[in-house]
């Protein structure tokens with residue numbers, strides 16, 4: 137079980153004063169809170185409790201966490217798990233078959249790090265350079281960020297004896313990691329044999345293994361991806377099992393679990409306190425130095441808006457007094473999509489000839505690439521123009537391999553094609569001045585035709601992998617998804633719009649930018665424009681969704697801003 141808070145570390149349900157009050161004990165929130173608690177008094181307000189207690193093994197054991205976490209079902213009829221999930225449902229996505237999408241978000245200590253699929257990889261040097269340039273602060277160059285990536289992470293080399301998988305030996309650059317702590321990162325101790333064949337099929341179409349892995353500022357070729365995992369016990373690692381446990385053991389951090397922050401209270405445009413609701417008991421926590429909002433991509437803009445920071449027209453429509461008119465709050469939502477091309481592998485033969493053991497859906501192998509001339513020529517001019525704006529090391533397509541069980545109990549192998557850049561923009565808004573009413577989320581799926589155009593190319597690329605010799609050797613029968621009848625570009629596009637789903641990397645609803653940028657919500661130090669003593673530190677402030685998977689950058693950002701605060705920047 138987790139290292140639990142001592143009785144004196146659980147906040148009393150009454151007014152109190154701290155140096156820093158952090159709203160949200162999620163990925164970024166617990167990281168920044170733990171670092172600030174090294175030298176200051178810190179309170180964390182978290183709507184959920186311990187996921188290990190509230191949700192048990194399903195959020196701890198990797199296989200269950202990946203295949204058994206039914207909270208990550210994106211369909212409208214998703215299984216309800218209010219103990220750990222906010223159960224958000226979007227407005228109908230009019231360009232995606234009118235689907236209403238369930239967007240899981242952790243409502244628990246650890247936030248979304250407690251229910252994510254645990255892949256740990258970083259973005260590219262060019263993407264971080266773009267971040268630096270877009271916010272006018274060269275401290276966001278990859279070389280300057282690397283110490284903050286390293287600071288959190290304790291990398292344990294793969295346990296090859298336990299992993300026991302031919303053709304699945306991870307390659308990586310140890311110098312991308314240092315002697316950091318407390319977040320454990322390592323490789324899974326089991327590799328599904330189907331995955332090794334699918335990895336080979338990606339290599340067969342030119343996506344050869346990158347000897348550096350994907351944590352050195354390069355996303356090119358393929359790699360066996362490490363996970364946020366405790367290598368000794370093979371259990372999920374989250375910001376709670378790492379940063380909160382560290383803070384429990386080493387600091388006087390105070391945590392207010394099962395408590396919802398309802399509003400940030402301002403005096404003369406200075407954030408002074410946060411009001412809290414714990415099962416009907418209301419109290420407020422004063423911050424003598426700063427309030428830090430880490431509510432995640434959907435809830436950070438929500439709490440800003442109900443507190444009077446956001447687009448004036450939205451606030452006025454709900455009779456919320458305007459503290460700062462920031463039109464960018466809730467705008468610029470970017471949500472990369474993914475779609476699977478699936479076949480039935482010959483499961484019995486694999487069991488017999490390669491290994492015995494459980495199937496897992498862990499996407500342990502990924503690859504990234506710039507598109508070939510042949511595929512690029514299939515794109516519209518508008519899409520080509522969008523791609524031409526990207527830094528030269530920004531991959532244009534990601535392929536992820538995975539296996540899952542079909543409804544009839546068979547094994548299905550999937551090669552997912554995923555966007556690495558999103559042209560469409562969505563939004564988050566509110567329906568009332570109350571934090572109790574869920575935010576209104578429009579993911580903006582396929583509003584810009586570029587996204588569909590690229591995913592059609594992605595399906596074709598995934599099919600190339602399925603048609604390579606290694607995949608041919610394990611597939612039986614005709615293509616399962618989308619199936620051979622889906623052939624022309626128009627048919628593939630129709631399939632993509634009806635079937636693509638989020639890869640769970642939504643970002644940028646409180647975007648970082650330069651002073652004077654109309655849509656910027658925070659500056660490069662994560663300080664909210666137009667008010668004092670208020671920062672937002674989580675994925676909502678990313679200026680864009682970087683290619684790669686974001687949790688590494690969320691931890692990094694929290695480390696970096698904690699360092700700024702310590703150095704009084």
Ligand SMILES: Cc1cc2nc3c(=O)[nH]c(=O)nc-3n(C[C@H](O)[C@H](O)[C@H](O)COP(=O)(O)OP(=O)(O)OC[C@H]3O[C@@H](n4cnc5c(N)ncnc54)[C@H](O)[C@@H]3O)c2cc1C
Nearest residue numbers: 160162163164183247248252253255397432674675685687
């Ligand atoms: C299903 C899924 C799979 C993913 N897989 C991966 C992956 O494999 N690799 C990867 O790199 N990334 C992955 N991601 C993305 C990554 O996990 C998230 O981007 C990251 O965890 C976001 O961190 P955050 O701090 O912004 O928000 P969160 O971690 O979600 O934290 C927000 C916290 O604020 C709390 N909160 C919100 N509002 C209030 C309020 N009013 N009062 C009190 N508390 C509040 C929430 O309960 C939550 O604990 C995945 C995400 C999901 C959802």
